[in-house]
Amino acid sequence: AKQWRGLLHEYADRLNISEATPIITLGEGGTPLIEAKTLSARTGARVFVKYEGMNPTGSFKDRGMTMAISKAVEHGAKAVICASTGNTSASAAAYATHAGITAAVLVPEGKIAMGKLSQAVAHNAQLLQVQGNFDDCLDIARELSANYPVHLVNSVNPDRIEGQKTAAFEIVEVLEDAPDFHFLPVGNAGNYSAYFKGYSEELERGATTKLPRMFGFQAAGSAPFVLGHPVKNPETIASAIRIGNPASWDLAINAHKVSDGYFGAIEDAGILAAQRILSAEVGIFVEPASAISVAGLLERADAGMIPAGSVVVLTVTGHGLKDPQWALRLPDGTDVVPTVVPVDVPEIADVLGLVKGGSH
Ligand code: F0G
DSSP, X not given: OOOOOOHHHHTGGGSSOOTTOOOOOSOOOOOOEEEOXXXXXXXXXXXXXXXXXXXXXXXXXXXXXXXXXXXXXXXTOSEEEEEOSSHHHHHHHHHHHHHTOEEEEEEETTOSOHHHHHHHHHTTOEEEEESSOHHHHHHHHHHHHHHSSXXXXXXXXXXXXXXXXXXXXXXXXXHSSOOSEEEEEOSSSHHHHHHHHHHHHHHHTTSOSSOOEEEEEEEGGGOHHHHTSOOSSOOOSOGGGOOSSOTTHHHHHHHHHHTTOEEEEEOHHHHHHHHHHIIIIIOOOBOHHHHHHHHHHHHHHHTTOSOTTXXXXXXXXXXXXXXXGGGGBOTTSOBOOOOOOOSOHHHHHHHHTOOTTOOO
């Protein structure tokens, strides 16, 4: 069987690339759309989860990065730069290294998950921890790229959005139409805007009958779209979306308006509860920021806003192994300590509640 060749090959005719574009790929995209029966049962909708943690570096950022790095190399760039809450830096580092160019990444000091920090280091990025938050890092990256020979690969670069829109293509291919609702986490709102662009193009070419209503969720301590203005000191345990001044503000406001969308906020406790539901009931492990899609659906369903039988897609943006510590923390704040047993079969059987000779 032929293996999936990555987005730029698979969707060459629907992306802004040409013969002159060198294709820098790690095989991103083609991620599973998983029907989540337990979430359907909880909500009365038909719920599908787009598992973006299955991308090469473990997040959806790889869709935008294959495009952004390919275009950067086409334009002769020898170095790229990004600000990041972790996933963009991991992805930029991997794709830049694969292309044989340098990646400089600016992250907020002490505020990115260990897995993501490890990735940037492993892929040989020039990693700097900035004594500020993500919004400060983005301001600096923009200024550096405007005045120095370094190419910006944050989602303010339209190539990123272009690559990320392909997730909507994949969903339409499976469902044979757009869903009724699409839920996803919102930080800079690049991805929210990218899905809207992808779905809009599908409608335009007659592959779908409608646009999904775009439902974006932010952490309560970091919810500029819900408040209607930037947040100066954003806070949340979902470090990926700890962003107070979203870069794609205007694109997202338009997508929200045109799709009859919604912006909601979820407290950190609700994010962690949803992460647990997804891992323990569905079998999908995601990082906290990604679980906000699930929390958002449960909140809207409870509020009676999701008609029975609606087709709902939840994008879960990053793998749980990126930031695994939260899974080991119980709601009361204590840590899970797995039971220790001696090398003793009867004792272990007893602890597991197994009865000798019982049937399988
Ligand atoms: N989920 C995850 C896991 C993310 O890493 C991000 C953004 C988002 C959701 C939000 O996407 O910004 O397009 O609205 N992470 C960026 C980063 C900011 O630097 O990795 P968005």
